[in-house]
Amino acid sequence: MDILQILISDSFWAAAFRIATPLIFGVLGALICEKAGVLNLGIEGIFAAGAMAGWMAVWLGAGLWGGLLVAALTGGAFGLLHAILTVPLGLSQHVSGLGITMLATSLSYFTYRTTLPNVSSPPRIVPFQPLDIPVLSDLPFVGLVLFQQTAMTWLAFFMVALVWWVLNRTPLGMAIRAVGDNPDAVDAQGLSVYGLRIGAIVAGSALMALGGAFLTMSAFDAFFFGMVNGRGWICIALVIFASWRPGKALLGAVLFGAFDAFQVRLQTEVGALVPSQVFLMAPYVMSIIALVIVARRAEYPRALLTPWFKGQR
Amino acid sequence: MEGPDFSAPLPMTNNLVLSLKALSKRFGSVVANDAVSIDLHQGEVLSLLGENGAGKTTLMNMLFGHYMPDSGTVDVADMDGNMHPLTLGHPQAALEAGIGMVHQHFTLAENLSALDNILLGSESLLRWRQNHRAARHKIAGIIERTGLSAPLDEKVGNLSVGERQRVEILKALYHDARILVLDEPTAVLTPQEADTLFENIGAMTKDGLSVIFISHKLREVLAFSHRIAVLRHGRKVGEIATKDADEKSIARMMVGADTPVNPREDIAVGAPVLQLKSITVSGDSARNSLQDANLTVHANEVVGIAGVSGNGQSALASIVSGLAGPDHGEMLVDDVAITRFDPPNLLKSGIGRIPEDRHHDGVIGAMTVAENLIIERLNDPDVQKNGFLRQEIIREHAQELCRDYDVRGPGIDAQARLLSGGNIQKLILARVFECSPRLILANQPTRGLDLGAANEVARRLLEARKRGAGILLISEDLDEVLALSDRIVVIHDGQLIAAKDKDRASIGLMMAGEHT
Amino acid sequence: MIRIEPREAPSRTLTIGVPVASALIALMLAAIPLAFAGANILEAYGQMAKGIFGSVFAFTEMLTRATPLIFTGLAATLAFRAKLWNIGAEGQFYLGAMAAVTVGTGMIDAPSYILIPIILFTGAAAGAAGMAGPAYLKTRFGADEVVTTLLLNFIILIFMQMMLEGPLKDPMGMGWPQSEPIVDNGMLPQLLPRMRVHFGLIIALIAAVVAQIMLSKSVWGFKLRAIGENAAAALHAGIGVKRTLMGAAIISGAMAGLAGVSEVAGLKGYLTADLSPGFGYTGIVVAMLAGLSPIGVVLSAIFISSVFVGADSMSRAMGVSSYLADLVVAMSLISVLVGGFIARYRISWINKGVA
Amino acid sequence: ETLKVAGIFTLPVEQQWISRIHIALNAAAKRGDIEYVYSENVSNTDYERVMREYAESGVGLVVGEVFGLERAARKVAADYPETAFLMGSSFKPQEPNFSTFDNFIHEPAYLSGMVAGAASKSNVIGMVGGYAIPEVNRLMHAFMEGARETNSDVKFLVNFIDSWYDPPKAKESAFAMMDAGADVMYAERFGVSDASVERGKLAIGNVIDTSADYPGTILASALWHMEPTIDIAIAAVADGSYKAEDYSQYSFMAKGGGSLAMDASLVSADIVAAVNARSAEIMDGSFTVKINDEAPVSDN
Ligand SMILES: Nc1ncnc2c1ncn2[C@@H]1O[C@H](COP(=O)(O)OP(=O)(O)OP(=O)(O)O)[C@@H](O)[C@H]1O
Ligand SMILES: Nc1ncnc2c1ncn2[C@@H]1O[C@H](COP(=O)(O)OP(=O)(O)OP(=O)(O)O)[C@@H](O)[C@H]1O
Ligand SMILES: [Mg+2]
């Protein structure tokens, strides 16, 4: 297979979308938080918590959708903690975020280990299966690329559309964007800055947790330590790459997925000639290059990282 | 449009619509408001006066729910004219009671369109889509009634300050305000714009709107209000019907003493200190462009640049302060052509700058007053030795400057952000004048300052002129330009046109782009 | 409605009492997972104290673990003061370590007093280069440094693995991807016999003091703070913003690089791909806990290290999962953060409605 | 008093290599031979401290891996001559108390390769590894040798995912190889067998036996049994005869440290016979599987 053949093969693009799915959830979650003016570096830990909680809920009998709900609630809970620390208390968003990552990760691991002390390989669940929609999934190319993905990939697509709609077409979205630009504007119109920000962080964190849950409930069927493996951090990078737009977030995630899928294929093709690490690096290098190209046009939420206190100037 | 007659007293039979009762507020040790009571009647325009820091904004912020009063109550009339106590501390409650507020500092989200800013908070957050059509219809009605228009679909970030000001007002009116609070609404408007605004507002008062407006410009206070209330050091020190007031009496009420008038001596101008020759800057918009601009400023001369903001002033200021270079043309300081446009180089060639946005470009709020005073001369051996700051000398120097320039505040070791706007401006003046610059670029030097502070700035500028400096004064306040300048140049659409004489009306027309 | 106001002058009891109280609260929080795991809580606390102060060994171990955190904490402090968000200390750490093993494993034959400075310098330079890149991309193209430094962490880590399987690989390492050991002349001296604490700690302390003095007393520090607080005003006042930013980036990267040098030349002796258990990221926490004060970084590094070492040791003594250590660190971090807030601000509840 | 044994592992105990030690120690504890405690996910920086803490607390035998800190670990062992250390290591034992072991299951890996080579119809076998370290490399090479014995045309695709624990990523790597024609997968990491199940391909297990989780997919697995090593060490410590020794041999098939698990229902009878014959030769020492620690690369 030469490079071109790889790029036009349906299995390659199917892989790209699969790899992209958790990133889509994560980048949307991070985007919502940042649109409201709060950086959420808790994402890496929230991924782990979502992966652990969702999987464990299914294993305990909650069912797949029940598991997703549990994952989202878990993510939302950590989001709430981050929100309380950074919004009314106005503490450093960097530290709080990294603290949440530490807390969520270690709590998930500790809980897992304490609940299942004597397993040498974790119990497995029956994960989401590829949808196999009649007719559509038999279509050439798109059949495999899109219609044989699991329900979670479609949920991710739906979330992109939903988040786009909410942010651009609804009063709530306007309020969220405004609170990330100038909280005084929101306050002066009688809306609650705290309420909007806390709500956005909780919702965003719940989405992030779904990204984690994808790893244990769709991409794989069990929880492992360290399996998040930096995916959360990638999302933080992708948000900026996406200039805080949901559509571009989808694009960025799929692009990253494509880089990764391509990297694996190239490694097996020409792995003998080039050290494997060169391929592993590729997606990150490409992301930086892409960022440098789009950087000038990025439009920051102006109030990002700036806490706001009522009655203070 | 026919305005209301401010010379006639408002019939006292008009209903009371708002009553502030003994509102008090402290911030730490500062008593911002001390038992202030004010009444407002239907259709009345009340203007609230006071020096910087007198407590005007604080009072209005309590009315609107931004601040929670320490004590006191507010009663507001409902649609039927019955007075009810207002729930304090909640902007939402104030909005529902029909109070609209235009804040001293814009409260607009720059990433949203003007329309979305206006709509913000007016629709239920649970709606699945905005109702733009109904909103446009309603806004069109307001625009028709008031003559205030703004580009609704443009992002606020792309609007000029004047346009933003109008969006702010539309926003308040959109919420069906029956009581409108305007905190220094004209600080960034041209005289014509200000006049139009007040005429429009006057027209609305005939429909029952009641207005409180805060301003430092006595001219408009006298022309466009029924009643004047004055605050000093947080206390209400007087109330007077506008028809009984004049500039002098109000000033005395505000300051507690007569304010001196700045003497402006005639001096022969010296050699040119600044020459712009065919300078062209092609910015991303007219606001940031200059076309073939020629200008000379001599020693002992004040050249005033009059114009509506957004006509190229910022491009001009950027060039002269070295933040950007021109695309074409030449700039000479003392007959030496400038080749490198960067702030340190222009500082070295003797240009002192008073920036337009003093909080953003003028001071570093989180650093101390003393530190802000030396920020432009870090390489000076007086200030540093072997790369280390000479703290003792710096502090002494700061003490001295603060005394000389009357910079008042919590002291030289306090953060500069704690100073009031007027004192920040004095800090910048001290820093600039201390280096005895050949040329002073004074960009909107008195914007938002009270009478006393503005007088002080003017006095210092005239003093520098007398000493031999050339002064390039950029201001939207035509009265200020007229009062201080030896020559006036009008800026419009990136072009500089010399005014023939100091005639208010004809310059006003030139500012609007009509050549005579 | 909740009202938050800065305290005018925080009282002495508050400034001392609150950190102590928040540390105690953190310990109380730790009781929850301990109880969940079925351990005797009082005994656990005793074991934790023993793990930090129980012996000279325990105490020096705590200092050993604090050493790289002081460096990475300083790296974050110096960059963050200029509002340059360097999240890449982890990568710069490894660049420093790689440089150290490149020059320190026999390439140069020199006595200690020459070789050690060379190793320190190259390590610092490599770390500096690792941050200069993102700073350049930021000043030249406006590329956000949070992203570039974050992504560079991955790139550098992978690059290092490539080096460890290539040019840097120890031929005597039995195929394991690790570098050759640093020659004896290149190793930082131990401070106490039989203890791991090494000269890197002294360098870290000196670096903290120097950083403190430079920040508060030098023109360079002045410029750094100025651009961090208000870059527009600094630019207007004639401060070379880009230059200062590059300077901050270089010093910050150098500090992170020194962390790597100190770990490899002070402690481990050779480089493996798992030299750092996240020192770069923890450095950010250390710096922010210290309120971006260099001297404060020393204290907060010691705090974080104590909690970790103590809780880790306790988890073993109590037979509880060792993931407890990270959990207790995270909980302490959050309570200290909140505690610091309470010391600085007055929080009061005011009832709704008419006052 | 029962012997106290401590395990110190740099990764979680689910990791395949570590799980074999953990299981053997747990089994000994269950029998009542020892009292077993462990610390997992100990970073290299902390490892030395943990070793000392256990040694100080009176543990009789410390088991773990010191690949990342050979020198430091040996220093600790020298400081505590009363404590026995049994460590996964690439180097020689050190007198008087530091013994070494490693997963020398290249023999069953070779046998599993024979099964794989015969099973591949496309003549392409995919191998997904974590990191290219000797412990992984030697098994891959042995496996490849075995495959070439039964199928001289076979080609190998090799991929390292740079993580011990990222099953989704391992799965993607496996899918990529299947796209490139692989029909038998060498499942060094979790996730690879799952990919085989989803695509209806075959897989060869490694170190642990997961065939029950993937019925019909795992043809054979090269298994590592740490029980001989652990039990011998425990006995030696208990009777005071413990000394520095190379325990590697106890991972060999002949000592019961390695074995092949084969699903006879999926492998043709003649291959089963060939494998059994080879197995017997290995056991009696007439056939030696070469040890090659170099990083394997894809054939092209
Ligand atoms: N949020 C606040 N925190 C602390 N002090 C405040 C705050 N708001 C106002 N103050 C204090 O209240 C006093 C009154 O300020 P205010 O803004 O009401 O003055 P003002 O009359 O509006 O002045 P200006 O004419 O310049 O707008 C100030 O001197 C200041 O000390
Ligand atoms: N955040 C704050 N915290 C404490 N005191 C403040 C704060 N902001 C302002 N002040 C106080 O407010 C006083 C006046 O501030 P204020 O902003 O009202 O001045 P101003 O003249 O109205 O400026 P401007 O015209 O630019 O609004 C200062 O002397 C300072 O003590
Ligand atoms: Mg004010």
Ligand SMILES: [Mg+2]
């Ligand atoms: Mg005011």
